[in-house]
Amino acid sequence: MNIVVNLRKGYGITSHDATTAVKKIFKVKKAGHAGTLDPTATGLLLVCLNEATKITGYLSDLDKEYIATAKLGECTDTYDSEGRVIKSVTDFDINRGDIEGVISKFIGEIEQIPPMYSAIKVAGRPLYKLVRRGIEVERRPRKIVINEIEVLRFEYPFFTMRVSCSKGTYIRSLCNDIGDAIGVGSYMTELSRTKIGDFCIEDAAKIDELPHKSRALHSIDSALRHLPEVRLMGNNLRAAKSGNPIRDYGSWVINYRTTIPLQSPTQFVKLKDGEGRLFGIGRVVNDLIKIKRLFVVP
Numbered sequence: 233m234n235i236v237v238n239l240r241k242g243y244g245i246t247s248h249d250a251t252t253a254v255k256k257i258f259k260v261k262k263a264g265h266a267g268t269l270d271p272t273a274t275g276l277l278l279v280c281l282n283e284a285t286k287i288t289g290y291l292s293d294l295d296k297e298y299i300a301t302a303k304l305g306e307c308t309d310t311y312d313s314e315g316r317v318i319k320s321v322t323d324f325d326i327n328r329g330d331i332e333g334v335i336s337k338f339i340g341e342i343e344q345i346p347p348m349y350s351a352i353k354v355a356g357r358p359l360y361k362l363v364r365r366g367i368e369v370e371r372r373p374r375k376i377v378i379n380e381i382e383v384l385r386f387e388y389p390f391f392t393m394r395v396s397c398s399k400g401t402y403i404r405s406l407c408n409d410i411g412d413a414i415g416v417g418s419y420m421t422e423l424s425r426t427k428i429g430d431f432c433i434e435d436a437a438k439i440d441e442l443p444h445k446s447r448a449l450h451s452i453d454s455a456l457r458h459l460p461e462v463r464l465m466g467n468n469l470r471a472a473k474s475g476n477p478i479r480d481y482g483s484w485v486i487n488y489r490t491t492i493p494l495q496s497p498t499q500f501v502k503l504k505d506g507e508g509r510l511f512g513i514g515r516v517v518n519d520l521i522k523i524k525r526l527f528v529v530p
Contacts, residue, residue, distance in 0.1 A: 503521075
């Protein structure tokens with residue numbers, strides 16, 4: 233069974249344990265997930281089974297949407313409610329308009345410093361392991377993109393926002409930075425991931441709903457629907473299935489049943505045979521399609 237499961241992860245379970253639970257339900261040999269959620273976070277977790285584990289990177293690269301709640305007036309060393317309060321401000325006067333005015337400045341491409349309590353590695357060691365030993369290291373800012381931020385609720389001193397963002401965005405850091413910009417500090421108290429690409433929370437299945445919630449189950453082809461496709465035949469098909477690059481493929485690809493020209497010289501594409509059966513992923517590099525992944529499917 234080579235599928236991607238749109239899982240609705242619950243509170244208090246690690247992404248690894250959730251993936252293991254799905255693996256046992258479907259009785260498969262291999263399983264992996266595309267984009268980690270902390271145990272205290274809930275929402276979408278894409279779990280890839282068997283051959284679908286080869287596409288985790290192509291799914292984790294997709295834009296994401298989150299619903300996050302933050303508390304104004306305090307900062308913690310982890311930027312969330314799991315940490316130790318290191319700053320507290322009292323008797324401040326903040327309204328919804330103040331928050332909306334500040335968050336608008338975070339929309340677009342920005343630089344974000346990841347939190348020390350994260351899985352980012354420095355010299356081969358995760359930052360969270362270093363900080364547990366009392367070691368704090370300088371973190372380089374990383375460029376991320378915030379597509380949208382919308383304040384959904386404000387109940388002093390808490391505010392809830394919807395964030396649409398690029399991969400690599402730390403919502404904990406965003407909450408911390410927004411609090412700093414407001415001038416009173418803030419930390420994240422709740423987080424739920426509601427979208428990954430066009431995978432949405434409404435179609436996700438809880439662990440106890442598997443394997444019966446069919447709309448939460450996707451073939452590899454369906455899970456990669458954001459990629460255009462190239463159909464190969466004859467010598468090109470045989471060469472591609474052997475892992476050899478393809479040169480004379482033409483400049484046209486098929487996407488959503490519509491023939492369109494390639495838009496990027498380094499674009500990823502699905503590779504299919506003449507009957508429309510998916511067998512791999514390629515990358516367009518100048519006038520070549522280089523083979524990146526081949527699937528072993530019936």
